[in-house]
Amino acid sequence: MNKKSKQKKGKVIFTACFLICLLLVLWCLQRLVEPKYMGSVVEGAMIPEYYSAEKNNEVVFIGDCELYENISTVELWKKYGISSYTRGSAQQLIWQSYYLAEETLKYEHPKAIVFNVLSMKYSKPQREAYNRMTLDGMRWSPSKVKSILASETDGEHLIEYVFPLLRYHSRISSLTSDDFKYFSHRKKVTFNGYYMRVDTRAAKNVPKGIPLTDYSFGKSDWKYLDKLRTLCEKNGTELILVKAPTLYPAWYDEWDEQIQNYADKYGLSYYNFLKDQDEIGLDYSTDTYDRGLHLNLSGAEKMADYFGNILQTDHGCVSQKGDKKLDRYWDKVTSRYEAEKERQYRNLKKYGNIRGEKK
Numbered sequence: 001m002n003k004k005s006k007q008k009k010g011k012v013i014f015t016a017c018f019l020i021c022l023l024l025v026l027w028c029l030q031r032l033v034e035p036k037y038m039g040s041v042v043e044g045a046m047i048p049e050y051y052s053a054e055k056n057n058e059v060v061f062i063g064d065c066e067l068y069e070n071i072s073t074v075e076l077w078k079k080y081g082i083s084s085y086t087r088g089s090a091q092q093l094i095w096q097s098y099y100l101a102e103e104t105l106k107y108e109h110p111k112a113i114v115f116n117v118l119s120m121k122y123s124k125p126q127r128e129a130y131n132r133m134t135l136d137g138m139r140w141s142p143s144k145v146k147s148i149l150a151s152e153t154d155g156e157h158l159i160e161y162v163f164p165l166l167r168y169h170s171r172i173s174s175l176t177s178d179d180f181k182y183f184s185h186r187k188k189v190t191f192n193g194y195y196m197r198v199d200t201r202a203a204k205n206v207p208k209g210i211p212l213t214d215y216s217f218g219k220s221d222w223k224y225l226d227k228l229r230t231l232c233e234k235n236g237t238e239l240i241l242v243k244a245p246t247l248y249p250a251w252y253d254e255w256d257e258q259i260q261n262y263a264d265k266y267g268l269s270y271y272n273f274l275k276d277q278d279e280i281g282l283d284y285s286t287d288t289y290d291r292g293l294h295l296n297l298s299g300a301e302k303m304a305d306y307f308g309n310i311l312q313t314d315h316g317c318v319s320q321k322g323d324k325k326l327d328r329y330w331d332k333v334t335s336r337y338e339a340e341k342e343r344q345y346r347n348l349k350k351y352g353n354i355r356g357e358k359k
Helices: 002-034 046-054 075-080 094-107 115-122 127-134 144-152 157-164 165-174 177-181 219-234 253-266 273-280 297-314 325-352
Strands: 059-063 084-088 112-116 240-244 269-270
Touching: 002 165, 002 177, 046 084, 059 094, 075 084, 075 297, 075 325, 094 112, 094 115, 094 127, 094 144, 094 219, 112 115, 112 219, 115 219, 115 240, 115 253, 127 144, 144 157, 157 165, 219 240, 219 269, 240 253, 240 273, 253 269, 269 273, 269 297, 273 297
Parallel strands: 059 084, 059 112, 112 240, 240 269
Antiparallel strands: none
């Protein structure tokens, strides 16, 4: 090899090494400035947890906080042997739920997908902060791209989801200890999608719904509900519609009637658990941690007990206990669940809050 060839080869190697180092630095910087969702706002950490979970679920719940805080997946397993997962996120919009369902059915084929209908009230994208909590955590796939495009608010751009550094670079001047602590890993914040709270704040002076001039759901809501229904049909998965038993925001009778009519038209099951509160045994002086907006652990376990019986009796869900792989998996999840329950009760007794923060 002559001198010119050696020099040319050296330049190519140098350029390649430089580009690799530059990309590595940019990746590290991007990883550093991305929100970690490990502090007081953990909702953005929920979606990515699904990918490391066992994929042999009888039931997958898809929707907003009315699912991930109100039904204990661990209680469903303990009492009924039903393996389930909640693919939930804060203010999850119906098109986001649809694309999460589309993605989920590429990983597994549950007997049923349960969708919470509250998000039918939103016919347009709402806020970027909530979009990010759902979309950033999804793995890249056609489903993610389509969900981003359907969710974009004014000022949002697909390229900023592809390269989050473009969106979050300004955080470099306001980094916290969590950004360094969770640079290379995240701790789990849910139990197969269920988010636990053991504290209690009784429901008082619950806000009443303000009368609306129009109770019709938007065209995009019906469009994606139709898409979700046909997606489930094509995959041999039953779609079950539910309205969680939360006291607010308001769920109007006019909305309830539209969902019931839709369910009747297409032969779907629809459960408005607001009507079953007494049968469930809910007590809003003890079973909520935020005055009736969400259920706490005792309420979520009651909901799981009640709905688990319906899933088993009316929807053919069977106990999966005895499957050695699932048994081992759920033993680990249950152990974490019991440990977290004990930790929260201990902090509540000692500090008056579940985070163990001194007043």
